Amino acid sequence: MxxxxxxxxxxxxxxxxxxxxxxxxxxxxxxxxxxxxxxxxxxxxxxxxxxxxxxxxxxxxxxxxxxxxxxxxxxxxxxxxxxAMIPLEVIVRNRAAGSIVRRYPFAEGQVFDPPVIVMDFKDDARHDPMINDDIIMALDLLNREEIDAIRKTTLEINRLLSAYFRERGITLVDFKIEFGKVGGAILLGDEISMDSMRLWDRETGESLDKDVYRFDRGDxxxxxxxxxxxxxxxxxxxxx
Ligand SMILES: Nc1ncnc2c1ncn2[C@@H]1O[C@H](COP(=O)(O)OP(=O)(O)OP(=O)(O)O)[C@@H](O)[C@H]1O
Ligand SMILES: [Mg+2]
The missing domain is CATH 3.30.200.20 (Phosphorylase Kinase; domain 1)
Structure with missing residues (x-):
């Protein structure tokens, strides 16, 4: 460039x-x-x-x-x-792994049905603290309808991605997405990649994502x- x-x-x-x-x-x-x-x-x-x-x-x-x-x-x-990016990390968890296991008494790999949606406030200096609907509205990031719309879209994205991975022998354990606004619409932005998802091989349980890097699990x-x-x-x- x-x-x-x-x-x-x-x-x-x-x-x-x-x-x-x-x-x-x-x-x-x-x-x-x-x-x-x-x-x-x-x-x-x-x-x-x-x-x-x-x-x-x-x-x-x-x-x-x-x-x-x-x-x-x-x-x-x-x-x-x-x-105009909304400063939220919208995280969907189908299984317990990573920070949610460190912070709450869940067993690693435990299935969440229905899936758990967690939102973090994107703010590096504050280390992206977890946020809730009331704080999102108090900060004027989104209104009630927008929060509900994002949740609905996020669950639909999870259904589509989970099904796609499952058919190819991979479990979509969790993932993070970001949304932004343009002309009154809310669009999915940023990326959907191995840096932003946790993926486990359905047969071997092997990680196929950034955890391999985080925990030096191989190539x-x-x-x-x-x-x-x-x-x-x-x-x-x-x-x-
Ligand atoms: N369509 C878009 N329009 C404007 N900004 C975008 C769009 N899609 C993604 N971004 C932003 O571009 C940046 C991409 O860079 P990258 O993901 O490497 O940042 P990062 O180091 O993860 O930092 P950040 O915490 O800001 O995401 C992010 O800030 C993301 O929110
Ligand atoms: Mg990023």
């Missing part, structure tokens, strides 16, 4: 586009965990995450979910609709690559 990024996140860089109302999102190879304390560069990771994100944005669009995705420009770069890139191969029909993407 020739110009300065508008925003440089931990894993993606966002650039202005010549097209008004659109942005360019580049998935970098940087990987971080534990609030940015652990950091590495894994050559090719950005390509895998971009491919899976683009694939799921299109899959969700084809099932009636409005997303920011416009098109890919190269294997790690996508054009998206520019959104992160090969785990991400196996997800790509199983999820994207006929994937033949490059490295780079």
């Amino acid at each position: 020739n110009s300065e990024p508008l925003y440089e996140g931990k894993a993606k860089s966002v650039y202005r586009s010549e097209q008004p109302g659109e942005l360019i999102v580049r998935f970098r190879d940087d990987i971080t965990a534990f609030d940015g304390e652990k950091k590495d560069v894994l050559s090719g990771k950005g390509v895998f995450n971009a491919a899976v994100s683009a694939f799921f944005f299109e899959h969700l669009e084809s099932h009636g979910i409005a997303t920011h995705f416009v098109r890919m420009v190269d294997e790690r770069t996508m054009i998206v609709r520019e959104l 992160v890139l090969s785990a991400y690559g196996r997800v790509v191969q199983r999820i994207i029909p006929g994937y033949s993407g490059g490295r780079g």
